[in-house]
Amino acid sequence: MAWTYKAGIPIYTQIISxxxxxIANGTxxxxxxxxxxxxxxxxAGVNPNTMQRALAELERSGIIYSxxxxxxxxxxxxxxxxxxxxxxxxxxxxxxxxSLRALGMTEDEIVAAVQEWRRAGMAEREAQDxxx
Amino acid sequence: xxxxxxxxLTKKYGADTALDNVxxxxxxxxxxxxxxxxxxxxxxxxxxxxxxxxxxxxxxxxDGMKPGPYTKSLVSYLPDRDILENWMNVLQLLDFxxxxxxxxxxxxxxxxxxxxxIDERMPLRKMSKGTREKVQLIMTMSRRAKVYLLDxxxxxxxxxxxxxxxxxxxxxxxxxxxxxxxxxxxADVESVLDEAIFIRQGRVDLFDSCDSIRERTGxxxxxxxxxxxxFE
Amino acid sequence: xxxxVFKYEMKAVRRILLPLYGAMILVALLFGLTTSMTTDFxxxxxxxxxxVDIAEIILSTLxxxxxxxxxxxxxxxxxxxxxxxxxxxxxxxxxxxxxxTNVHLAARTLTAFLWTLLSGVTALLSLxxxxxxxxxxxxxxxxxxxxxxxAIRSLExxxxxxxxxxxxxxxxxxxxIAHLYASIAIGSLWSGHRMIGSxxxxxxxxxxxxxxxxxxxxxxxxxxDFLPFHIxxxxxxxxYSVLGAMVLLALIQFILYYIAAWLILDKALNLD
Numbered sequence: 084m085a086w087t088y089k090a091g092i093p094i095y096t097q098i099i100s101x102x103x104x105x106i107a108n109g110t111x112x113x114x115x116x117x118x119x120x121x122x123x124x125x126x127a128g129v130n131p132n133t134m135q136r137a138l139a140e141l142e143r144s145g146i147i148y149s150x151x152x153x154x155x156x157x158x159x160x161x162x163x164x165x166x167x168x169x170x171x172x173x174x175x176x177x178x179x180x181x182s183l184r185a186l187g188m189t190e191d192e193i194v195a196a197v198q199e200w201r202r203a204g205m206a207e208r209e210a211q212d213x214x215x
Numbered sequence: 216x217x218x219x220x221x222x223x224l225t226k227k228y229g230a231d232t233a234l235d236n237v238x239x240x241x242x243x244x245x246x247x248x249x250x251x252x253x254x255x256x257x258x259x260x261x262x263x264x265x266x267x268x269x270x271x272x273x274x275x276x277x278d279g280m281k282p283g284p285y286t287k288s289l290v291s292y293l294p295d296r297d298i299l300e301n302w303m304n305v306l307q308l309l310d311f312x313x314x315x316x317x318x319x320x321x322x323x324x325x326x327x328x329x330x331x332x333i334d335e336r337m338p339l340r341k342m343s344k345g346t347r348e349k350v351q352l353i354m355t356m357s358r359r360a361k362v363y364l365l366d367x368x369x370x371x372x373x374x375x376x377x378x379x380x381x382x383x384x385x386x387x388x389x390x391x392x393x394x395x396x397x398x399x400x401x402a403d404v405e406s407v408l409d410e411a412i413f414i415r416q417g418r419v420d421l422f423d424s425c426d427s428i429r430e431r432t433g434x435x436x437x438x439x440x441x442x443x444x445x446f447e
Numbered sequence: 448x449x450x451x452v453f454k455y456e457m458k459a460v461r462r463i464l465l466p467l468y469g470a471m472i473l474v475a476l477l478f479g480l481t482t483s484m485t486t487d488f489x490x491x492x493x494x495x496x497x498x499v500d501i502a503e504i505i506l507s508t509l510x511x512x513x514x515x516x517x518x519x520x521x522x523x524x525x526x527x528x529x530x531x532x533x534x535x536x537x538x539x540x541x542x543x544x545x546x547x548t549n550v551h552l553a554a555r556t557l558t559a560f561l562w563t564l565l566s567g568v569t570a571l572l573s574l575x576x577x578x579x580x581x582x583x584x585x586x587x588x589x590x591x592x593x594x595x596x597x598a599i600r601s602l603e604x605x606x607x608x609x610x611x612x613x614x615x616x617x618x619x620x621x622x623x624i625a626h627l628y629a630s631i632a633i634g635s636l637w638s639g640h641r642m643i644g645s646x647x648x649x650x651x652x653x654x655x656x657x658x659x660x661x662x663x664x665x666x667x668x669x670x671x672d673f674l675p676f677h678i679x680x681x682x683x684x685x686x687y688s689v690l691g692a693m694v695l696l697a698l699i700q701f702i703l704y705y706i707a708a709w710l711i712l713d714k715a716l717n718l719d
Contacts, residue, residue: 088435124388131385288545300455315451315544316545
């Protein structure tokens with residue numbers, strides 16, 4: 084099974100996150116049809132009821148919509164998708180800050196470290212471009 | 216009244232109580248886990264559904280009726296042992312199931328068999344134990360029954376086969392059927408379950424939806440099980 | 448449903464017994480041939496190679512052990528179909544079928560009955576083939592059958608008696624099968640000791656019947672025409688009334704054993 088689940092949080096909540104991420108990163112592109120509930124359930128290794136619940140929630144939030152007899156589709160609303168990416172990004176940043184703070188870094192140290200990491204990455208790429 | 220009801224169900228073997236006053240109501244459209252340590256009464260409960268055992272007291276009802284020929288036509292049972300008539304080959308087995316069970320979907324069975332590369336003409340006794348178990352599972356899941364009783368379907372089976380079995384159970388899902396999976400390997404099945412019955416020493420400790428249990432305890436079902444039954 | 452259960456019972460049994468019986472007849476044929484070749488009727492036996500003698504000896508052993516083997520294997524196969532393929536592991540498959548206890552029991556009883564008869568027929572046929580081929584030298588097929596018929600006629604048994612005798616034999620066969628099934632059913636109640644339980648039940652129930660039969664036989668022992676044989680406990684006689692009583696008694700035994708097996712399997716079965 085590709086998907087793994089953590090303790091303490093209901094599985095359907097975790098599925099919602101995973102599907103949101105896949106929508107944001109283009110695995111399920113805007114406007115395309117999602118696989119059927121059963122197929123998603125098999126893929127995710129979960130009960131179809133659970134998958135159904137997750138999809139219902141996503142429908143409520145508007146990120147996906149259903150067309151009768153055709154199935155479920157990812158929204159084409161670019162504003163909503165942009166917001167989704169931003170909120171997912173914020174979650175990741177929050178998680179990053181939380182784990183770096185746990186290592187004893189202050190927020191300023193974290194921001195500085197990120198900028199340093201970026202500078203080093205760009206320099207490496209320039210060096211590679213120079214060699215080719 | 217659900218599709219499977221237990222009312223004050225008790226089963227004793229002399230002084231030994233295998234099931235003690237079990238009360239359950241299971242409804243269609245759910246995949247339910249019967250979870251407990253070995254010897255907790257899981258298999259006893261399932262055998263009582265199939266009329267392979269008779270209750271000492273209390274009753275067990277399937278679709279409102281006592282276990283008998285009619286209920287057996289509604290229930291698809293996968294025991295935890297090798298049960299096939301080993302002189303048959305797969306084709307004959309397909310005929311057998313088609314003959315006796317009106318709800319048997321031979322087409323579905325053939326698809327699953329060929330996707331596993333199982334030779335239909337091979338006699339069952341010539342197959343490896345693992346292959347025979349898969350054949351047994353395929354036959355059981357190819358019936359469009361109202362109740363599926365799977366007794367330890369993934370114990371003693373390699374991880375790839377385990378995956379296959381769980382995927383088959385999910386993709387077979389029927390909102391009008393109830394699937395009861397009895398197992399002590401909880402981590403592997405818990406994401407597939409809607410509801411869980413925790414049973415120990417013949418008594419039902421807990422029967423609730425999996426999400427409630429997870430939210431209440433903050434644990435996975437497996438962790439909850441280990442903490443509650445760690446002396447078993 | 449009965450037809451289906453019966454069909455599969457027959458399939459499961461015939462794949463073993465049919466080849467066995469076929470082989471038996473073949474052995475009888477070959478034995479008869481080699482025996483008639485080596486028996487010197489007209490001086491032809493002198494020039495035959497030694498291999499024929501050897502073959503004859505081997506085949507004679509095969510023939511006689513074969514007859515016993517047919518009986519034993521038939522018994523074992525039929526018992527197994529009930530003991531292990533019904534009340535053992537395969538019982539899980541069989542007893543999960545949407546079929547009543549009576550259908551299971553009836554299908555197996557009928558299967559066992561037919562194959563027991565067939566084993567008897569095979570034995571007779573083997574002997575007949577043997578005798579026929581052996582007397583092939585006489586080269587008089589019609590005369591052979593005429594001789595057999597005359598031999599039977601000379602016993603002066605009235606036809607009705609023969610029919611009743613046949614019925615008594617068949618009824619005995621049925622009651623014997625039901626006796627075995629009932630014993631196995633009773634034995635299955637003793638969890639963990641099924642085998643011993645079945646044997647004890649068999650001996651026990653058989654003992655009860657023998658005692659009853661003994662009383663019956665003593666009560667009937669006034670008439671003069673009795674021979675020292677018993678079927679269903681009644682001394683052997685060719686009187687219609689006696690034969691009729693034998694048939695009746697065997698049928699009663701059958702019914703009682705069948706009902707006992709049915710009651711236990713339906714009401715008291717606890718598998719494994």
